[in-house]
Amino acid sequence: xxxLEGRLTKLALKGDQRAFAELVELYxxxxxxLGYRMLNNRHEAEDIVQETFxxxxxxxxxxxxxxxxxxxxxxxxxxxxxxxxxxxKPTYSLDAELGDQEGTDGYSLIPSxxxxxxxxxxxxETQRTIYQAIDELPVKYRSVMILRYLQDLSLQEISDVLDxxxxxxxxxxxxxxxxxxxxxxxxx
Amino acid sequence: xxxxxAVSMMHDYLDDDLPGQQQRDLKEHLLxxxxxxxxxxxxxxxxxxxxxxxxxxxGVSDDLVGRIMGALPPSRKERRFITWIxxxxxxxxxxxxxxxxxxxxxxxxxxxxxxxxxxxxLDQVVIQGDTVIVPSGKRVTGDLTxxxxxxxxxxxxxxxxxxxxxxxxxASTAHISGQVKSIDQALSWFWYKVTNMxxxxxxx
Numbered sequence: 001x002x003x004l005e006g007r008l009t010k011l012a013l014k015g016d017q018r019a020f021a022e023l024v025e026l027y028x029x030x031x032x033x034l035g036y037r038m039l040n041n042r043h044e045a046e047d048i049v050q051e052t053f054x055x056x057x058x059x060x061x062x063x064x065x066x067x068x069x070x071x072x073x074x075x076x077x078x079x080x081x082x083x084x085x086x087x088x089k090p091t092y093s094l095d096a097e098l099g100d101q102e103g104t105d106g107y108s109l110i111p112s113x114x115x116x117x118x119x120x121x122x123x124x125e126t127q128r129t130i131y132q133a134i135d136e137l138p139v140k141y142r143s144v145m146i147l148r149y150l151q152d153l154s155l156q157e158i159s160d161v162l163d164x165x166x167x168x169x170x171x172x173x174x175x176x177x178x179x180x181x182x183x184x185x186x187x188x
Numbered sequence: 189x190x191x192x193x194a195v196s197m198m199h200d201y202l203d204d205d206l207p208g209q210q211q212r213d214l215k216e217h218l219l220x221x222x223x224x225x226x227x228x229x230x231x232x233x234x235x236x237x238x239x240x241x242x243x244x245x246x247g248v249s250d251d252l253v254g255r256i257m258g259a260l261p262p263s264r265k266e267r268r269f270i271t272w273i274x275x276x277x278x279x280x281x282x283x284x285x286x287x288x289x290x291x292x293x294x295x296x297x298x299x300x301x302x303x304x305x306x307x308x309x310l311d312q313v314v315i316q317g318d319t320v321i322v323p324s325g326k327r328v329t330g331d332l333t334x335x336x337x338x339x340x341x342x343x344x345x346x347x348x349x350x351x352x353x354x355x356x357x358x359a360s361t362a363h364i365s366g367q368v369k370s371i372d373q374a375l376s377w378f379w380y381k382v383t384n385m386x387x388x389x390x391x392x
Contacts, residue, residue: 017257024253032248046252053256127241149238155203174199181234 005069013060024053027070030151031077037146038081040135048084052077067160074151074161078143085139126184133183141176148173189217194224202235293378304335312343318354324361331366352377 005026011019028049035048055076056063063072134142147158155173159166197214200206206214218225273280303318308330314321320334324342331347332339337354341362348366349356356370371377 017260020260021253021257024256028248028252028256032252046249049248049252050256050259054259057260126237130237130241145238152239155205170200170203170205173203174196177199177202177231177234177238180238181230184234184237185230 003069006065009060009063009069012057020057023056023069027073028053031073033150034074034077034146035081037131037134037150038078038139038142039084040131044084048077048080051080055080068157070151071157071160074147074153075163078147078161082139082143129184130180133180136183137176137179141172141179144169144172145176145180189213191217191221191224194218194221195227198224198228198231202231293381296381302335303337304333305337306333306335307331307347322362324359350380352380 005023008019008023008026012023031049031052032045035045036042039045039048052073056073063069134145137145143162144158147153147161148155153161155166155169158173159169162169194214194217197206197210201211201214218228303315303320305313305315305320307313307328309328312322312326312328313332314323318337320332320337320339322328322332322339322341322343322345326343328343328345329347331350332345333350333352334354335352338357339349339351339354340357340359341349341364342359343361344363344365346365348369349364350369350371352371354370354372356368358364358368369380371380
């Protein structure tokens with residue numbers, strides 16, 4: 001039997017915009033969370049959502065029914081995030097002072113996250129520690145851990161998304177988990 | 189069991205990737221090794237914390253869906269046409285060439301309303317305004333072509349008479365030995381131009 005996403009992509013391919021809007025509704029939050037955890041910035045996460053769906057739309061005719069739609073869209077989104085992180089790194093360091101004014105560094109240029117004080121308070125120390133630890137993970141571990149824990153993907157599904165052997169994914173999950181355990185150690 | 193192996197099995201267990209028999213082996217080891225027991229507890233809690241906390245992220249902006257839908261390229265039908273073009277470059281090139289030819293031909297056709305008279309023996313012909321007259325008693329040897337004008341034949345023509353975008357009047361006294369052609373359709377005009385071009389080339 002055909003699944004919902006398969007049917008929606010077919011309709012969207014025929015030019016049905018409402019079907020595509022439904023796909024957006026189904027996946028926008030998942031992609032947003034993925035982007036947010038990968039990039040740790042709301043604006044960039046929204047950019048990722050937008051770019052991902054644009055790519056999905058452009059390549060609808062290349063979508064292969066035999067693979068899960070989620071695998072396909074996560075692959076697009078993860079690749080976009082990794083590209084962004086790669087571009088971000090060598091060009092500038094956030095910690096470097098900009099020189100022209102004292103006390104200004106790269107962070108001051110990034111549009112601030114408008115987290116309301118309330119939602120800020122709701123973050124417990126443990127939560128903050130976890131998010132910080134995830135942010136400290138090298139990208140290749142971070143992407144695997146996010147797919148595993150945020151998107152609840154199995155090792156096999158992660159290997160499909162990242163196009164890597166399951167054994168590699170397994171090693172990365174183990175190491176990532178070990179890293180986070182050490183970071184959280186005192187709080188457990 | 190070595191502790192190193194046990195740790196690897198703990199991870200496999202957390203990944204739902206540890207067969208039943210090995211689960212029992214691990215449990216046995218944990219019961220006998222307090223260090224591993226502590227480590228397993230930590231790993232399990234890390235795992236559970238990650239599962240529960242990863243799902244708490246700020247929500248998307250309300251207008252995001254609208255922005256996404258607004259940023260989509262125009263309807264797919266149009267794009268299908270473009271992909272068709274990409275798939276058939278030769279056909280596209282040929283049809284564009286034909287279109288350009290046709291356009292230039294059509295513009296040429298409409299271009300001038302000027303009277304043009306062509307023939308090898310125009311001395312015998314009288315032109316009044318846009319009317320070309322072959323007076324009675326006169327004899328024109330060779331073809332006569334009139335463009336954008338009226339032709340009135342009272343005399344004799346030893347050849348073809350062709351009238352383009354105009355009218356032909358043949359008096360009862362007229363005698364035309366060749367063919368008489370009247371052309372006022374774009375297509376036949378085009379055909380005339382093409383055949384003319386070829387015969388011109390052939391005669392040169």
